[in-house]
Every structure is written in C-alpha cells, then in structure tokens.
Amino acid sequence: MPGAVMSGEIPTIADAARLIATKEISPVELTRACLDRVHALDNRLHAFILLTEERALTEAHAAEAAIMAKRPIGPLHGIPIGLKDIVDTKGIRTTCQSRILAENVPQTDAACAEKLAAAGTILMGKTTTHEFADGGPSFDVPWPPARNPWNPDHFTAGSSSGTGAGIAAGLILGGIGTDTGGSIRGPAALCGIAGIKPTYGLVSRAGVAPAAFSLDHIGPMAWTAEDCALMLQPLAGHDPRDPASAKRPIPDYTALLGKGVGGLKIGVIHHFHEVDYSVSPATRRGIDVAIATFRDLGAEIREVRLSPLQDWGACGSLISIVERAAAYEEWARTRLGDFSERVQRRLMMGALVSGVDYVQAVRRRRELRAELHAAMADLDVVLTAAQPAEAAKIDAVPVWDTFAAPSFTMPFNVAGYPAISVCSGFGEGGLPVAIQLVGKPFQEPTVFRIADAFEKATEFRRRRPALALR
C-alpha cells in the first residue's frame, strides 16, 4: 500500500491512518500525493475555490514531526481534508462562492474547522460550493462550478459540490459538507462517495453561513462510511455557540463497524421511488441490490409507508425558502443583482410565501416527524434512494430545480434524522447511483454499521473515476 499511495492508488482515511501509525507513509508524502492530483486534475474539476498549498505542507511537516516524536493523536492526524467555502476559516478567505463576500476573511474558525484542526487534519483548502449553499450550478459568479470526476461534462449536485468532487478524485481524503435539503447526500450520491447528514444539533453550526436555520446540518464526506465515522468523532459534541446544539453523550462512532447486520430490521420506503417519483433503472437496481444484500447478510426487510415524497418536499421547501429569505433579506433588498441568477430566484420566492404558509409548514413538520417516529418504532433504519438518477449534464440542470423533481433527501432534513448516502452501483454511462440509509436520532453508530456492511459486501468501493487513476 505505501508504494501504491505514491504511485496513484488513493487510500481511505482508515487505510492512511494505519499506514501513518506504522510510519509506512508520512503526512508529507500523503499530502504531496494529494497535491499532485490537485495540480493534475483541478483545472478540469474546480473542486477548490482556494488551494492552501503552503499551509497544507507546513501542517503536514508539523504532523510528521509530531508523529515521529510520539504517535498520531488520532486517526485523522495527518489526513488531508477540504472545507466547504461557507465554513469560516481564520485568516483564510471565505467567500460563500459569492461576489458579495469575495474579500471576506474571517477572524475566527467555525467550530467544525477548529475541531478538525485539533484532530490533526491537514487543511488543503476551501472547496467549491453553490453560492451561499444554494442554487447551483452557477456560471455567473466569479468562480466556476465543480465538475463530476466520473465525467466532467456532468453535474456534481450540490451544494457541497467541491468536497464531493475532491474526495471522489482523491484530491482530499475527506471534507466538510453542509446539508439543508440534501447538500451533503446529493454530491455524495452523484460523485460516488459517502456522506452523512448527522442528527440535527449533533455537529455545531457555529461559524457556518446559514442557508435555512432549522434545516441546516454540518457533516463529514469521505470515500467510505467508515471514514465518515472517523471524521464525525471529533466533530460531534455540544457547543454553546449553536442554539440548536444537542447536549448528548458522544458514543464511539466506529464501535459497531464489522458487527454485521444479522437480526437488524430495515424498512424500505418503496412508494417513494416507485409511486411518488419513478427513479432511473440504475437507481432502482441499486436499491434492489441493497435489499438483496441486507437480506443475505441476515437483516429483516420490511415495508414502510409514509406521506408522499411531495408532502415532505413542500414542507421543507417552504421552510427553506422563508428562512433563507429572512437570513439574506438585507442583501436581497440592497444588492440583489450581486447574487447569481439562481440565488436571486430563490430569494425572490420568499416574497410569495406568507407568514401563515410558513407556520402551516412548521405545523406540518411536527406531524411528519411524528409519522417517521412511529414508522421507525420497530426498525433500525429505513432505506430509500439518495438521488432519483445519475448526474445530469451540468448545463441541463433546471433553473427552477425546486419544482423539477421531489427531493429524496429533504424528508430527513424536515425530520432532523441522521441519513447517509452510499454508492450502490453505476448507470450505463458509468456515473454512480446511491442509496440512503436513515437512522433514529443520535443513532449514527447503527447507520454506520449498516452502511459499512453494505460497502464491504459489495464491489462499489473498488472503483474510482478513471481520470483520478491516470
């Protein structure tokens, strides 16, 4: 493996951590391998809005010295990562991909940036996002949108687009995404990686630009579910700077990995992908593979019925539209033309949703959450699609995508439940598809257990985008 890392094979975080711990590779070698891929590929992928190469090498040398003197402080010590560019970074430009904040340099780190730095990660740079985590891909902001490593003519989904593209191509081994309606799980799905939206309140939102306060989640993205578990460990925990931050004991997120799924109960929401919105054949096949795999591994599969996908989408969209319009009202009134056309459209919609509409949506949210709670009473997770199909061409994404197709991810922002996207196969064009596994609140260890079992029972983690291996 050490030679393979240097010659182009991309390790997982777990693999890299083992090799660093045994001193078979150094953080400097690992960082240089990632930088080599950045220099070779990012002029096509645009995963980074800002590469912090000098800082990365300085941090890698410091990590190397510390590890040689003692041992790694944990499995993330010396691991190259990226932070979505709506995450504040002290002394490093944080633009939110918007000309409005083009020169913004925060004076403090966001909580998640601070925690990952304390865990010993190497910051490679700020990753591309959709403007203010909304409404991409946009070609009318000063920086280009990220491209899908499996085929750069195609979309990555968003808004954590650069983190998704960067991990799939091996420019970074992990990174931070944020998720208001699917912005971690969408890019994870379309870029063929893993990404978890943790339970609402588990990871502090402090220092991260808001999209919609009551729907916003911060979470890790990486090549595997195991890597996401390793990343979530230092990220989770109470933070008084975030009024939604949960006060909960933090478990070992890797504790259940390798325990298998025998005896676990998995509910499948068939009507989401068969009746409410018909998914692509490859997506359907991925769900069927997952069901068969879990059954073979000894899990019990059950049928789950919930309100239609469109009801969840309506609830989440109305809340999202209004909370976003409130957060950005001042700039919408005074600098609307400085936003991309896509974000202008999102902000304009805020004028058309009344206060009563918003409250009805928030009342509906309580009912929908209660419905999911009841449906999962005797289940460990539920399974659905993560996206309805493979990635579209980047120039074919509808400008009013809110109305184009119902979101398979938004229901779990509405509920606040933890949900992970993991690769479940590939379509005819070689683009990935993904399933979504949803756990009960704060049951991330069970979500990781089941997602990890699926990844290890299938072959999908053995395939990387061809351009990353040249």
Next chain:
Amino acid sequence: MPSQISDAALDFLLARAGLSLTEAQKADLKSVYPGLADMAERVRQPRGRMAELAHVYEFAEEDL
C-alpha cells in the same frame, strides 16, 4: 392560496418584501407561483386549531 397571482398582487408582495425586480424577473417568478401554491396547499391538513408547531420550545436550565 389561489393557484395564480395577478400582476397587482405580485407587485404588492414584492414591494412589501423590498425587492426591485425587472419585468423579466417578475414574469419568471410568476411562472412558478402555481408550484408554490401547491406546496402551500400540501402543508395544510385538517388538523384543528390546537395543533402545535415543530418549533415550540422549553426553557433549559441555562435560560433561567
């Protein structure tokens, strides 16, 4: 929420929101009004006046 919106009503709502849009933007926005109306209809259920919001709260120890 009606499924269509008049130009006058749209102008009123935009003025109240403090947004200055071009005629093209207004037409664009008007085109998605039926979609928003459908969403507003979907979140209305026969729930009665006592149904609570998801965002109600309780005082925690540190609030006291």
